[in-house]
Amino acid sequence: MDENILGKNIKYLRTMNGETLEELGNVIRASKKTIQGYESGRRMPDIATIEKIAHYYGKMVDELVHNKLYELEKISSDKIIKMDEIMDTLLHILPVIETDEACRNKSFLKGVTEIRNMISSFRNGIEVQGVIISEIIDCFIIAIGDDIIEAVGNMIWCIFFLWTQQYTDLDKIKKLQVRINKGESDWKEFKYEYQKDVKKSSSKKKAFVYDYDELLFELIGELKATKKWSQLGDYYLALRYVVGLIDTGYSDEMNQAVGIQMLIAFAQVGNKYSLDFLETSNNI
Numbered sequence: 001m002d003e004n005i006l007g008k009n010i011k012y013l014r015t016m017n018g019e020t021l022e023e024l025g026n027v028i029r030a031s032k033k034t035i036q037g038y039e040s041g042r043r044m045p046d047i048a049t050i051e052k053i054a055h056y057y058g059k060m061v062d063e064l065v066h067n068k069l070y071e072l073e074k075i076s077s078d079k080i081i082k083m084d085e086i087m088d089t090l091l092h093i094l095p096v097i098e099t100d101e102a103c104r105n106k107s108f109l110k111g112v113t114e115i116r117n118m119i120s121s122f123r124n125g126i127e128v129q130g131v132i133i134s135e136i137i138d139c140f141i142i143a144i145g146d147d148i149i150e151a152v153g154n155m156i157w158c159i160f161f162l163w164t165q166q167y168t169d170l171d172k173i174k175k176l177q178v179r180i181n182k183g184e185s186d187w188k189e190f191k192y193e194y195q196k197d198v199k200k201s202s203s204k205k206k207a208f209v210y211d212y213d214e215l216l217f218e219l220i221g222e223l224k225a226t227k228k229w230s231q232l233g234d235y236y237l238a239l240r241y242v243v244g245l246i247d248t249g250y251s252d253e254m255n256q257a258v259g260i261q262m263l264i265a266f267a268q269v270g271n272k273y274s275l276d277f278l279e280t281s282n283n284i
Contacts, residue, residue, distance in 0.1 A: 004041035011039040012070035013057045028052045092280040102150035111139030152222050209247045235273035238262035
């Protein structure tokens with residue numbers, strides 16, 4: 001039994017945010033030695049201190065004390081990040097819907113074609129302008145007006161894609177990967193840079209979620225109301241929790257845990273999208 005979940009969580013959150021013992025100590029008004037004691041399990045912080053640490057890192061007290069946060073994000077140093085792999089994984093997680101019937105609609109076909117062109121550009125390292133996404137969304141809005149239900153799924157795709165692009169700096173990832181391969185950097189820096197970006201973007205994330213919350217709710221509801229695409233609706237509902245594209249008042253880690261449990265439950269009853277997601281996750 002792990003007797004030092006709290007200490008390991010504190011160390012994990014501190015190091016993932018690139019902070020020294022002294023820096024965390026300054027926040028909660030404790031010495032370096034005291035912080036070391038908390039992290040090693042030799043000392044137990046009082047409830048007021050635990051609350052300070054939890055609030056500082058945006059966690060709930062129960063999460064900090066009981067959940068193994070340090071096991072939620074493990075990045076293997078033998079994995080090489082390649083743009084093709086990133087995009088392939090993205091397409092597994094965010095399926096682009098196209099059927100022969102839907103593609104008879106000119107607006108839908110144009111939207112799907114532009115998505116494929118955009119993905120091709122990313123694979124070749126070509127920057128994609130935000131206006132392209134807006135044009136694609138416009139195509140699917142027109143198709144939805146023509147009662148093309150597949151366009152609803154692809155509208156959701158666009159929103160999720162915007163979310164991943166807004167908070168994942170692929171250019172920075174590629175540059176860091178080059179430095180790692182040359183021995184000029186390591187995975188600790190990669191994780192630190194990622195966490196730093198996430199922390200800076202918290203206010204933007206909240207604004208994005210607020211702007212798209214009602215629309216996503218309606219679009220997912222439309223999918224769930226159909227027999228053919230209800231599985232996709234359930235999948236995207238769970239995925240909102242997994243990627244943090246929802247405001248529940250809980251931390252990203254807690255939402256992710258809830259989302260994963262939803263995906264597992266959906267997979268157990270044969271949801272093909274959830275099954276594909278879980279299989280893809282096990283291979284990356």
